[in-house]
Amino acid sequence: MIVVLRLNHRKERDKRISTHIGLVSRAFFADKIIYSGEHDDVLINSVNKVSKAWGGEFLAEYSKDYKKIIKEYKLKGFKIVHLTMYGLLLNDKISQIKSEKNILIVVGGEKVPFDVYQAADYNVSVTSQPHSEVAALAIILDRLIEGNELIHEIKGVKKRIKPNALGKSFYE
């Protein structure tokens, strides 16, 4: 089971990035996203609306207290994988991470508190260069599913695009 925890969401400034993080989590087969930071019903609803329309059992939730969430998931036996530019290279840790049964992937916002680094079983970086938490999340999830991003493997998928060389169409 893969759960994503997004830290420090800010309603105005982060709305699009946080939405992308939720949709990437769903499209690359995470099971759930928990948003922390400012409570934002519009965000939660918009991610859940996509899940409902397109199918699958992905869920977006909110929690005020990220420390509680990390503690709770640790107690459940989840390993904590914190995505940070400063961490060990993902390529060096991915096989170990893959061997874990349940993981909580923590995606930081600005200024991640040091307790997150300390709580993490893995502090990992995608490229060790500055880019995007959306991209870093997509890459680790893609590695976990071994690049196998086929839609029909999303359980309960309802709406499916028919791949098109040109134009737009859907499966009936």
Next chain:
Amino acid sequence: MIVVLRLNHRKERDKRISTHIGLVSRAFFADKIIYSGEHDDVLINSVNKVSKAWGGEFLAEYSKDYKKIIKEYKLKGFKIVHLTMYGLLLNDKISQIKSEKNILIVVGGEKVPFDVYQAADYNVSVTSQPHSEVAALAIILDRLIEGNELIHEIKGVKKRIKPNALGKSFYE
């Protein structure tokens, strides 16, 4: 050579997403990004500032006329790869795309004009599900470099993070 063309940038609404697209292009070894849409010096400068500080020869530019850019790159022999949710699955086209010497990756904004679909040699989708153009770009670039995202391979890299199990440090 890999060039990224970002369509229809809107100064206010897209500033963070477009920045992420630029930084992802750089971190995953594209050579250049061209932004189209609203002229936004703040965006161009902020991406180029990262390149300057962190190293490499990546360049961000602006062009008012995306059609001219597509035409120009076609004439130079580039193949046009358009990322769209409606396209053929990336996994089915990646080996063909990999065999191309020079590509222009077109990353849409909202409502991509049909002429872009028509101009493309490849309309490709990452997952056929709705998520994020930042993620889609990261995945295709990652596939093109075969997951080999090591920083020291960025030519001319200046500033390098030392991968850390805990904490933050840089190479001198």
